[in-house]
Amino acid sequence: SQQGEEDPQALSIQEGENATMNCSYKTSINNLQWYRQNSGRGLVHLILIRSNEREKHSGRLRVTLDTSKKSSSLLITASRAADTASYFCKNSGGSNYKLTFGKGTLLTVNP
Amino acid sequence: DAGITQSPRHKVTETGTPVTLRCHQTENHRYMYWYRQDPGHGLRLIHYSYGVKDTDKGEVSDGYSVSRSKTEDFLLTLESATSSQTSVYFCAIRATANTEAFFGQGTRLTVV
Numbered sequence: 001s002q003q004g005e006e007d008p009q010a011l012s013i014q015e016g017e018n019a020t021m022n023c024s025y026k027t028s029i030n031n032l033q034w035y036r037q038n039s040g041r042g043l044v045h046l047i048l049i050r051s052n053e054r055e056k057h058s059g060r061l062r063v064t065l066d067t068s069k070k071s072s073s074l075l076i077t078a079s080r081a082a083d084t085a086s087y088f089c090k091n092s093g094g095s096n097y098k099l100t101f102g103k104g105t106l107l108t109v110n111p
Numbered sequence: 112d113a114g115i116t117q118s119p120r121h122k123v124t125e126t127g128t129p130v131t132l133r134c135h136q137t138e139n140h141r142y143m144y145w146y147r148q149d150p151g152h153g154l155r156l157i158h159y160s161y162g163v164k165d166t167d168k169g170e171v172s173d174g175y176s177v178s179r180s181k182t183e184d185f186l187l188t189l190e191s192a193t194s195s196q197t198s199v200y201f202c203a204i205r206a207t208a209n210t211e212a213f214f215g216q217g218t219r220l221t222v223v
Contacts, residue, residue, distance in 0.1 A: 030209045042201050042214025043154075088154075092209040097161045098169065099144050099203060099212055103153045 002027060003100040004072075004089035012108045019079050021105040023072040023089030030093040032065055032072050037086045037104070046074075051093075079109045113213035114138050117202050123221045130189040132218050134202030136182075142205045143185040144212075145169075145177060147198040154201065160185055192222040 004023045013019050023032065031050045035043040049056045049065045049072065056063045062075040076083055086104040114137030124130050134143060145157040146169075156169030158177040166177050174196060176188045189196055202215040 033211055035212075040199070040217065042203070042217055043212070045211040045213065048211055090212075097142060097167070097208055098156065098159060099142070099205065100156050100170070101154045 002091070002096050002098055003102050004032070004091050005102045006087065006089055006105040008105060009103060010106045010108070012110065013079060014110050015079060015081055017079055017109075019076040019083070019107055019109070021074045021087050021107070023074070023091075025070050025072075025089070025091035027091060028093050029067070029091045031091075032063075033090045033092065034061075034063060034072075034074050035088045035090065035101075037088065039085070043088060043101075046087075076107075079107075081109050081111045083107060084109045113204065115202065115204055115213055115215045117200075117215035117218050119218060120216065121219045123223060124192050126193060126222055127191050130192050130220065130222075132187045132200055132202075132220070134185045134187070134204075134215060136185075136204045138204060138206070138213070139182055140204040140206045140213075141182075142208065143179065144203040145175075145185065145187045146201045146203065147171065147196075148201060148217075149198050157187065157200075192220075194222050196220065197222045 004025045007022045033048045034046045037043045060077045088104040116135045144159040146154045155171045160166045160179040200218045203212045205212040
């Protein structure tokens with residue numbers, strides 16, 4: 001499969017808490033990307049981590065990558081109600097043109 | 112924001128009628144994709160294009176056809192719309208097979 005698989009399927013937390021989502025994939029990668037989808041909207045690219053990177057930060061987002069375990073995690077610190085959305089990972093590598101996604105993690109941040 | 116526009120944004124059509132959705136980009140990206148999204152199914156790939164006149168099927172291509180006669184436009188056609196094709200349709204673009212993708216705002220299609 002060319003798509004990542006996110007875990008857990010759903011996560012509910014309180015505002016101010018940290019949220020951690022995980023991604024597993026099966027193929028070798030050039031990079032791994034995380035996306036967010038707010039209800040009814042298209043996916044929005046959040047952050048890309050290359051295969052030779054282990055950790056990357058962007059604002060309140062922290063992404064880690066473990067290529068030996070074929071896994072990645074997305075940490076959102078100090079979550080806000082506006083972070084409520086579905087989050088998807090996407091592994092990219094090789095010459096596969098298809099762009100497919102798993103079912104994502106539905107994050108609900110309660111005020 | 113990436114220059115990608117879907118039209119129309121909303122459409123109601125009758126069963127059996129043909130429908131064409133348009134995805135227009137101003138980024139000169141090589142790859143373009145059409146998805147449908149339904150509750151409980153996530154994003155499902157319908158068709159994609161890897162260049163002008165180069166297209167291929169995705170996971171749920173039955174009942175859909177596409178055309179890409181120029182870089183900026185990727186058209187999705189439902190030859191004879193059915194109620195099962197009621198859905199939200201998204202278009203996406205990306206420059207290469209390894210770069211990030213940009214999504215359109217979506218088209219809500221209702222077939223009655």
